[in-house]
Amino acid sequence: MLPLKEKDKPIVQKLLSAGCCARCVLRFCCVSVQAAYRQAQHETLKELQTFIMEKENNKVQDSADIKPHDTESSQTVEDPPCKRAKLDPTEAVQSETDDAAMVTLKKEESSVCALCLGILQDLCGPDQAIKIVETVKSQNYEFDTLVLSVSLPAQLCVREHSCWLHVKKEVRQKGLVLDKDDVIQVKEAFKWIMQGLVTKQLEGVAVVSKSPFEVGVEFTHPDTESDCHFLAKCCPDCFKPTKNKQSVFTRMAVVKALEKISDVKFLEHYPCPPSEPSGSCTPQDIQCLHVSVFIAGRYNKFCRSLPQTPWVIDGERRMESSVEELIAAPILSAFRADGFNFSSSGREDVDVRTLGNGRPFAMELLNPHRSRFSKVEMKQVQETINKSSDKIRVRDLQIVTREAMSRMKEGEEEKTKSYTALVWTQKSIENEDISFINDIKDLTLDQKTPLRVLHRRALAIRQRVIHSMNVRFVDSHHFYLGLKTQAGTYIKEFVHGDFGRTKPNLCLLLKTDTDILELDVESVDVDWPPPIPE
Amino acid sequence: MDCVEQSNADAEAPSVIGRYFTRWYRADMKGKLCEDHCILQHSNRLCVVTLAETHPILQDGRAIKSINYQISNGCSRLNNKVSGKSKRGAQFLTDFAPLCRIMCSDDTEYTIYSCIRGRLLEVNENILETPNLLLEKPSTEGYIAVILPKFEESKSITENLLTREEFEAVVSKRSLSQPP
Numbered sequence: 190m191l192p193l194k195e196k197d198k199p200i201v202q203k204l205l206s207a208g209c210c211a212r213c214v215l216r217f218c219c220v221s222v223q224a225a226y227r228q229a230q231h232e233t234l235k236e237l238q239t240f241i242m243e244k245e246n247n248k249v250q251d252s253a254d255i256k257p258h259d260t261e262s263s264q265t266v267e268d269p270p271c272k273r274a275k276l277d278p279t280e281a282v283q284s285e286t287d288d289a290a291m292v293t294l295k296k297e298e299s300s301v302c303a304l305c306l307g308i309l310q311d312l313c314g315p316d317q318a319i320k321i322v323e324t325v326k327s328q329n330y331e332f333d334t335l336v337l338s339v340s341l342p343a344q345l346c347v348r349e350h351s352c353w354l355h356v357k358k359e360v361r362q363k364g365l366v367l368d369k370d371d372v373i374q375v376k377e378a379f380k381w382i383m384q385g386l387v388t389k390q391l392e393g394v395a396v397v398s399k400s401p402f403e404v405g406v407e408f409t410h411p412d413t414e415s416d417c418h419f420l421a422k423c424c425p426d427c428f429k430p431t432k433n434k435q436s437v438f439t440r441m442a443v444v445k446a447l448e449k450i451s452d453v454k455f456l457e458h459y460p461c462p463p464s465e466p467s468g469s470c471t472p473q474d475i476q477c478l479h480v481s482v483f484i485a486g487r488y489n490k491f492c493r494s495l496p497q498t499p500w501v502i503d504g505e506r507r508m509e510s511s512v513e514e515l516i517a518a519p520i521l522s523a524f525r526a527d528g529f530n531f532s533s534s535g536r537e538d539v540d541v542r543t544l545g546n547g548r549p550f551a552m553e554l555l556n557p558h559r560s561r562f563s564k565v566e567m568k569q570v571q572e573t574i575n576k577s578s579d580k581i582r583v584r585d586l587q588i589v590t591r592e593a594m595s596r597m598k599e600g601e602e603e604k605t606k607s608y609t610a611l612v613w614t615q616k617s618i619e620n621e622d623i624s625f626i627n628d629i630k631d632l633t634l635d636q637k638t639p640l641r642v643l644h645r646r647a648l649a650i651r652q653r654v655i656h657s658m659n660v661r662f663v664d665s666h667h668f669y670l671g672l673k674t675q676a677g678t679y680i681k682e683f684v685h686g687d688f689g690r691t692k693p694n695l696c697l698l699l700k701t702d703t704d705i706l707e708l709d710v711e712s713v714d715v716d717w718p719p720p721i722p723e
Numbered sequence: 724m725d726c727v728e729q730s731n732a733d734a735e736a737p738s739v740i741g742r743y744f745t746r747w748y749r750a751d752m753k754g755k756l757c758e759d760h761c762i763l764q765h766s767n768r769l770c771v772v773t774l775a776e777t778h779p780i781l782q783d784g785r786a787i788k789s790i791n792y793q794i795s796n797g798c799s800r801l802n803n804k805v806s807g808k809s810k811r812g813a814q815f816l817t818d819f820a821p822l823c824r825i826m827c828s829d830d831t832e833y834t835i836y837s838c839i840r841g842r843l844l845e846v847n848e849n850i851l852e853t854p855n856l857l858l859e860k861p862s863t864e865g866y867i868a869v870i871l872p873k874f875e876e877s878k879s880i881t882e883n884l885l886t887r888e889e890f891e892a893v894v895s896k897r898s899l900s901q902p903p
């Protein structure tokens with residue numbers, strides 16, 4: 190039995206006559222009992238039909254309703270007279286005989302619903318559930334639950350609005366607090382029907398309202414796209430062209446315009462109730478998407494001819510590989526992800542090695558088909574990376590949350606970094622000539638944006654602190670310089686001076702030209718991600 | 724002994740210019756003999772304008788009296804201010820835009836020109852305080868200005884300039900033609 194009351198009768202009557210399907214009728218009666226939508230639509234239609242035949246009750250109810258009805262109609266002053274005139278023939282149907290009503294029923298069964306454009310009719314059932322599940326299974330995802338998302342043509346909102354205006358009076362009469370928001374949405378009804386069917390097909394995988402794995406169903410209806418067009422003339426503000434949207438008639442924009450437009454204006458431009466469509470919606474390809482998985486770790490870079498990210502100049506690849514690619518390849522294949530975004534705590538130049546505990550990095554893996562890995566399995570992935578190349582090494586590889594990733598970038602400026610530079614001096618040196626450097630503490634540098642990056646960064650003078658330095662004599666023209674610095678210090682420029690644009694610099698300190706031959710990052714002092722014991 | 728070691732070290736001396744920059748020259752700027760300019764173009768297209776070692780200012784142990792970036796009543800290169808990654812507000816320079824005027828102690832004045840088209844990013848204010856930088860390190864700390872050519876002109880702007888070999892040829896011809 191459908192959970193309908195006497196006051197639903199006029200709504201049911203009006204909507205069936207307007208060419209709405211049985212489920213859309215339930216929606217506008219604000220029926221929120223999910224089972225009512227799940228039963229076969231022809232059953233529902235039959236029940237609705239029988240329901241409006243119960244004339245006796247209807248009469249009694251009607252007379253009892255007269256008072257609130259009047260109050261209501263006096264409030265809805267914005268209703269134009271033309272609409273009222275239009276409604277009259279529809280109301281006449283109410284008083285027709287059983288036979289006439291049955292004719293209406295026959296017609297409804299074969300035609301496409303003017304409201305949901307067939308979505309709650311033939312596009313909603315076991316066949317569709319099978320199609321969804323076949324697609325999901327073919328893509329070989331690993332998941333415990335799934336969420337069904339539905340994308341509907343924007344013009345459905347216009348039709349919904351038209352229908353709302355058509356029965357607004359009757360719905361409000363049903364309950365004074367009921368409003369347009371209380372009408373069950375097509376999307377909602379679709380999910381109520383489909384979720385159980387999909388669960389059944391997937392042998393028990395729960396279809397829930399929130400899940401990392403999303404299966405998207407999309408419908409379009411090209412024939413009625415022009416339904417929205419009048420809105421652009423009435424509310425041009427809502428339809429500003431945007432770069433990446435192919436049509437201005439997005440669902441959002443249409444909803445916004447419908448909130449703004451007056452009922453009178455709407456009814457001037459759009460039929461009420463909406464006209465009957467010639468055919469059903471077209472289902473689009475089913476889209477599966479797993480939310481990103483985030484992983485983090487630390488990497489060493491042992492090679493002086495390896496960029497951190499692919500190096501492309503004038504569209505041409507400069508180096509055959511990169512740190513991120515060497516790390517990403519085994520991870521992508523383990524997680525079967527479509528792509529990745531790599532980020533790290535700072536970066537080193539192509540000719541700089543990163544030693545010690547390595548540099549923290551994090552990766553967003555896009556649409557991973559597999560997402561659950563045990564600690565042992567993560568260790569195996571790490572091993573695969575480390576065996577694949579001797580140019581890099583990864584440690585502390587782990588799955589992290591999106592939120593935790595921000596810890597890597599937090600306070601990046603305050604962090605310290607340790608370096609070792611091999612320095613050349615133009616003048617011949619002895620150990621005594623350089624040992625004073627060991628005593629320099631917290632040396633503040635004024636660094637103009639280095640010439641080598643000035644083409645793409647703003648010109649500025651930044652103050653950076655070298656906390657301490659130590660020297661190790663090599664020969665009369667070479668020594669190793671260890672530095673502990675504030676993050677963001679340009680070490681190469683400190684050594685060679687960058688045309689005097691970093692001051693003080695090592696040339697000034699040693700009173701001779703100096704140059705940097707090799708640079709190693711010894712440590713990046715960031716305590717994230719947490720270390721994983723070997 | 725010291726001498727040998729010195730020359731040995733010079734031979735293998737690394738240099739920032741050698742690593743990252745290409746040297747381009749304009750000889751006899753505006754027809755004025757020996758007023759040679761050297762443009763150091765970084766691999767990132769940015770250009771540093773410097774005096775070539777053959778420029779008269781750097782000859783015969785001359786001293787510098789003044790350096791003036793005020794190139795006309797209305798225009799001072801010191802007023803150049805750039806902001807943001809896109810370097811908004813930069814003065815735009817053409818090949819023959821004057822950058823500064825340098826007065827030597829014998830009261831001869833030389834004008835240094837941009838030599839390339841592009842946006843002026845900075846001038847070297849250090850040489851105002853320490854003019855000797857210009858004499859001692861003309862191709863590094865004694866640079867005149869930094870100019871950023873348009874991306875699409877980064878190759879073509881040096882077409883009218885001489886390569887190092889071409890410039891050396893000009894210089895050796897010059898010394899032959901000069902009376903002994």
Ligand SMILES: [Zn+2]
Pocket residue numbers: 209210211212213302303304305306307308309310
């Ligand atoms: Zn419908």
